[in-house]
Amino acid sequence: MAKEYTDKEFFTEIENSPDTTLVYYWSPGSEPCKMMDPVMGKFESKYHDKMSFAKINAEQSPIVSNRYAIISVPTCILFGNGDILAQAMGYLELSELEEIFREYIKG
Numbered sequence: 001m002a003k004e005y006t007d008k009e010f011f012t013e014i015e016n017s018p019d020t021t022l023v024y025y026w027s028p029g030s031e032p033c034k035m036m037d038p039v040m041g042k043f044e045s046k047y048h049d050k051m052s053f054a055k056i057n058a059e060q061s062p063i064v065s066n067r068y069a070i071i072s073v074p075t076c077i078l079f080g081n082g083d084i085l086a087q088a089m090g091y092l093e094l095s096e097l098e099e100i101f102r103e104y105i106k107g
Contacts, residue, residue, distance in 0.1 A: 002044060002053035007063040014054055016082045020104060021052040025068075025075040027059050032091040036074040043097050050105045051078070078104060 002024060005014060014021050024040050026033040044053045058065045058073050068077060068084075077087040078101060088100045098105065 001041070002055045004055045004057065005061070006056075007061045010054075010056060010061065010064045014079060017079070018081050019052050020050070020078065020080040020085070021054055022076055022078050022101070023054045023056055025056050025058045025065065025070045025073055025077070027057065027073045030073050033074045036091050039092065039094050039097065040074075040076075042094050046094075047101075047105045076100075080104075 005023075010023075014023065022043075024036075026036070040053075056064055058070050058075075064070075072089050074091060075087065075089045076092075076097070078085045085104065086101055088097065092100070
């Protein structure tokens with residue numbers, strides 16, 4: 001299961017990491033996030049060997065949320081070497097996540 005990160009942890013452990021990490025921005029009161037949680041769990045289970053996974057509560061981490069213009073949740077941003085490699089917003093089915101991030105999960 002993805003570790004939950006705070007603003008401070010994000011900047012020290014994820015933003016400048018050479019690892020490929022999919023960050024899932026969510027909010028506990030969001031119905032789309034509640035629907036997306038099991039989809040993210042399946043995606044992580046299926047592709048845990050291709051990338052790392054992290055969760056950020058957008059409400060409790062305003063610095064990170066503002067920096068990456070998180071205006072809607074759920075939002076997924078794939079980071080690698082400090083760069084944004086790909087991103088997706090809104091509720092998505094597993095097949096849609098696989099399509100968006102296919103370049104990074106193939107192989």
